[in-house]
Amino acid sequence: MDLSLDRMRLALDQLHQPASSIPAVQIVGTNGKGSIACLIHHGLMAAGLRSGLTTSPHLVSWCERIRVNDQLISLAGLRHTLEQLQPVVERCGLTPFEQIICCALIHFEAHQPHWLVLEAGLGGRLDATTAHGKRPLIAVASIGMDHREHLGDSLEAIAAEKAAAIGEGAHVISATQKPEVTAVLERRVSEVHGSMQWVDPLDASWSLGLPGNLQKRNAAVAEAALQWMRSSHAVISDQAIRQGFASAHWPGRLQWMRWRGQRLRVDGAHNPPAAIELARERLSWPSAEKRQIWIVAIQAQKQAPEMLQQLLRAQDVAWIVPVPGHRSWNVEQLRQALPLQAQQLKSADTTGTALDQLLAQGWPEAAPVVAGSLYLIGHLLENGTLEAE
Structure with a gap:
């Protein structure tokens, strides 16, 4: 650049x-x-x-x-x-x-x-x-x-x-x-x-x-x-x-998609102001008070700790995955930056791996949300991991 x-x-x-x-x-x-x-x-x-x-x-x-x-x-x-x-x-x-x-x-x-x-x-x-x-x-x-x-x-x-x-x-x-x-x-x-x-x-x-x-x-x-x-x-x-x-239609923004028939939301929120808006949107969802599973990929130069502070409530879990092809925050860095939320953070090498874990444990009642990068969403659509509804 x-x-x-x-x-x-x-x-x-x-x-x-x-x-x-x-x-x-x-x-x-x-x-x-x-x-x-x-x-x-x-x-x-x-x-x-x-x-x-x-x-x-x-x-x-x-x-x-x-x-x-x-x-x-x-x-x-x-x-x-x-x-x-x-x-x-x-x-x-x-x-x-x-x-x-x-x-x-x-x-x-x-x-x-x-x-x-x-x-x-x-x-x-x-x-x-x-x-x-x-x-x-x-x-x-x-x-x-x-x-x-x-x-x-x-x-x-x-x-x-x-x-x-x-x-x-x-x-x-x-x-x-x-x-x-x-x-x-x-x-x-x-x-x-x-x-x-x-x-x-x-x-x-x-x-x-x-x-x-x-x-x-x-x-x-x-x-x-x-x-x-x-x-x-x-x-x-x-x-x-x-x-x-x-x-009007604009993909990758609060969009419903499917993974192996299971519904989930995706959103390209990739900075603290966008995370604030996403957290506000959650308040209007039928599942607002339920445990939310986040699958989040955030590039290394972004303000990941501030984003997760906006998104995570006490009962939530965030799976930290890399942005394909980009330097990214990892779970160890984020646990150090967010000691109070450290136990809420899990790690997976790919979004697919995280989704496999969720399915094995029993698909959550509240639809998971994939967020943090439009590059991640594009990658998941291109390789067929996710399908738009």
Whole structure:
């Protein structure tokens, strides 16, 4: 990882600025970016408009990161574009993420959607999506502590990195943030002579295809973004927005899946703010008061002790497994960091091993939850360990 905008700007110049005439809504933040992007994307489609969406990370295929409406870029198309891009990659030294964003913009140039929906990867100030020059609309997801090794050790520093994506005159939409984040966003909007819109979570009259109470906040940001887009596209009606939100689907977030016919939940929560939201969601489950089995894989640079403190109640058990292909926290490290919860922590070499143990002991009354990393969920789907319902 090498955060910089210089390489992307040079590369886009050499590529003759693909998709530069197409307006984009850029989504920045810590948690909920993918959900907001998904909801905006489905709202545009329901209104009969073409939407070009790029997101990260993917679960199974890199092709998931680039789509126009429901059509993902083909594997052959992605490979061809990457091959054609290689001379620019070598001249500019593009990172893998930058290559994918270049591919997305080239693909969007060819298909000419009405709007681009760009989910920022990490940060904002130096994120590859910020190199797109026409971003009149910025949607802000919940901002919290994550990626401290790249963005800074304080909430203010992290918020400043994300807020720096806001360009001159942009309209910015956000649900309620922590006071430190609110101050940073409002200061940045003032500096660039933009406009700031704060929204409340949607009410119970809305039907959302994305499960979880936390989505009411994300959907409020997406709904306000679509209402703002209506000034240039009158077809974005209230009915279309509701229809789009009801049909939205975003895998790996509070999703029911099956393992050998047994039901379990999966969620990509991978930082303390996401763990807090997941713990809140648990309160609304029918099994809220029952013993919860967690199967958790957390990358080594993440705040695993803080996450487990949020998730674990006194009667719960957490199986600690590695994130495939990534340095990860292990049970010994976590027992040292969490002496009061040490007896609640168990270890398994894979998620499958942990699930085998649960089945041998008698499948728990409350469905287990697999969490901690979207990379883990993607791996389990790709190798067939889990099947989406």
